[in-house]
Amino acid sequence: MTHPLNPAMAATSPPPVMEARRWLSGVTFPDGRPLINISQAAPVNIPHMGLRQAIADAALNNPGAHLYGPVLGLPDLRAEIARQWSASYGGAIAPDQVAITQGCNQAFCAVMSTLAGAGDEVILPTPWYFNHKMWLDMQSVTAVPLPTGPGLIPDAETAATLITPRTRAIVLVSPNNPGGVEYPAATLTAFRDLARARGLALIVDETYRDFDSRTG
Known part of the structure; x- marks a missing residue:
């Protein structure tokens, strides 16, 4: 028995990750030059022993590790993120303005489910992160391409x-996925000012923030 699919779900494009992995099918690499996969933020190697030991210790010795925690995340973690980001951006971010999610994809889904509905529009610079476009398609939100040119x-x-x-938000990803470009501060400032002036949400995905090659 088959069940009808949500038309919006059925119309989404397939993720490119699986196609890229198929490029490696049947390919061999010499012993002295093994393939090092840094193409996706989903490691294929097991974590370091120290991390695995810490997880095991928590599972065995910390009863709280087996219970539901605070919905928005551990208070100490929220406070530390607020402290770090306040220092990095020169602002004043309070712990109660921070929510911990299971990765940036969950954060994006939660934010967009709150901000936009069917028929609304969200501006995405090209090339975009495929999961952002996929989620908007699933919610029948129109992704409006913003061409970026050679740079x-x-x-x-x-x-x-x-x-x-119908525009509800502008989405920026820096360092960019998939392009790898690091947006200048002036670019981010210009988009902040635009969003404020037009009453839009500015969503900045900084998943790769700690890999930014610039100093300061």
Whole structure:
């Protein structure tokens, strides 16, 4: 027996990750030059022994590890993230403004489910992270492409021309996935100002923030 699918779900594009993995099918590498897979934030190697030991110790010795924790995350972790981000960005972020999620994909899904509904629009610079487009498609939210050109840096003035009464948010990913480009501070500032002026949400995905090659 088959069941009908949500048309929006059925219309999504397949993830490119599996296709990229098929490129390696049947390929062999010399012993002195093994393949080191850094193409996806999903490690294929087991964690370091120290981390595995810490997880085992918590499972055996910490009863609280087996119970539901605070919905928005551990208070100490939220406080530490608020402290670090306040120092990094020169602002004042309070712990109660921080929520811990199971990765940035869950955060994106939660935010977009809150901000946008069927028929609304969200601006995505090209090339975009495929999961962002997929989630918007699943929710019948229109992804509006923002062309970036050879340098892959989005332009706020160009984005302004794409805003309509249905626009709910602009999404930026820096360092970018999949392009790897690190957006200049001036670019982020320009988009912040645009979002404020037009009453839009600015969503900044910084999954690879700790890999930024720049100092300061």
